[in-house]
Amino acid sequence: MDLLEYQGKLLFKKHAVPVPDGRHAATVQEAVEAAEELGFPVVIKAQVQIGGRGKAGGIKLAKDRREAEQHAEAILGMDIRGLTVHELYVEQASEIAEEYYAAIVLDRGAKKPMAMLSRMGGMDVEEIAEKHPEAIVKLHVDPLIGFEDFHGRRLAFEAGIADDVVRPVAAMLGRLYEVLVQEDAMLVEVNPLLVTGSRDVVALDAKITVDGNALYRHEDTAAFRNPSAEDAQEQLAKQRGLTYVKLDGNVGILGNGAGLVMSTLDVVAQAGGRPANFLDAGGGSKAEAIVDAVEVILSNPKVTAVLFNIFGGITRCDEVARGLVSAFEQVDVRVPFVVRLDGTNDEEGRRILAEADLPNVEVAKTMLGAAARVVDLAG
């Protein structure tokens, strides 16, 4: 789960990572009040989880009340690369002397946290990596030992940052590591890490990705919301306990098991179709879960045909078939379905479907055949 900047900064404050003083605001009035409380000049920042906010006009300096009001009005509701801005962060403006880059990531390949520091900050890290790969210093940290002072010193000296800020930057890296581990984050990124005119070291931005599997032990993080990224279908799916990702096509898809569903999307695309969603009904899906899944898939108005691709292992095809029959009783179904059932109790499943004689439901024998047929029907 990706956190918004202001949410990340709440976690930073909790772990004593220095940040400029700031306030969250959801309305123009709140933004103006926050600005007056903080004292001008302030920066008004769009809260959306996407790079390039500044270039898109989502970050503005306000010198007085009138400008704060103007900018807040302009930015709220703005569309930044497909995301609508619902929230602002109002922050004391900082005088910029140097811009560095710092990050701690969970390196999947090495299976260790990796700390990174660069004296070139303020631009996209992929851009730094491409243009000045030598300017990024990387260091793995042993997860059983943790981040020691020497890690911080090494990173700071090897990155070639200004001598007078080596100690505070190294200290900040240690705290960012603490955020990574104690908040169960997969990524903690500060870009830019700022040295101010008075040589203070602060995190001007905060990009944190937390591990969804660890939310049970972080009540505060679990309660964070991101209204600009919330999608009606995805919210509904979440309530029903289904793994659903909305895509932009028109072929609704349900399968069991993440790998098989991904493969089903690919096969539909190969057949010339465009998947409308990823939906994993999970292992051992019961009939009720299937009813919920049909409801979620059809709540997307773009869907013009639906493919069920089931390979029964723990999931029993007869349960899936029963679920589909009850879904047709409970949900107003107006689009054609193609159903492919293979594996545990597949014959029984097909018999149930044949007996129910559901309108608009076709049974396909193979995964490829099913994909080709549903693409035909979706138009």
Add this chain to the structure above:
Amino acid sequence: MSILVGKETRVVVSGLTGREGSFHGLNNRRYGTAVVGGVTPGKAGQDVEGIPVFNTVHAAVEETGANTSMIFVPPRFAADAILEAADAGVKLVVCITEGIPAHDMLRVYTHLRRTDRTRLVGPNCPGVLSPSKANVGIIPAHFFSAGNVGLVSRSGTLTYQIGNELVQRGFGNSTIVGIGGDPVVGSSFIDVLALFEEDEQTELVVMCGEIGGDEEERTAEYIAGHLSKPVVGYIAGFTAPRGKTMGHAGAIVSGSSGTAQAKAEALEAKGVRVGRNPTEVAEVAAEVLGEKV
């Protein structure tokens, strides 16, 4: 032979008295696997259809001589259960549990590698099946028969799909290994391929990857340098959008890294043939094995 599990396997199940643990533990026993004990703290002395339950893995190992642990406990207790099994001297831990925090797994992984006594398969995996010998996990064994194709995969149902396509072409499996869909898993493709390379029964390996991380890319390098047996690849997730987790915690394209395209290209660059869909994977495997005969 076969790899990881076989006739010598003796399984202790952590979480045997739970719904999933008892269902699959008994299922594995029915298949002929020696499921010799279970562990549920506080329930020592009970049994699950004749399988004795112990308070600790140590007690279970001492009493039953278990050499393999299968873990079904909920995610918040799973890292502890893996470490307990390793501490009790079990050689192989198969962790089925899905949803273990990644930082827990970092600690577990680092400890297991450092002590180097216990191999972990999973978590978030369907387990390991050596057809007609032993089944440790949730793979529906009745689809598969013994044969010469090794199968290693990050996904469960996709493995069944590909395995079934192979069965329809008359091929069986030496061992099927689900390594799991989490970002941090105990055994990598490389670990499992190294075992298949040494296994006499295995003549070809099908590896089934998916988006996220760079393991498939590193595996491609490994195959070029170390494998004499043919490998057929498959990658799921060509249509996955960036930044979205596709069901498995580890299945995510971050920025420009972890794409299916990059993985397929890395494998092909090292001479591994990659099927575009499960059916084609089986066709390619059949073709390669056919040529061998």
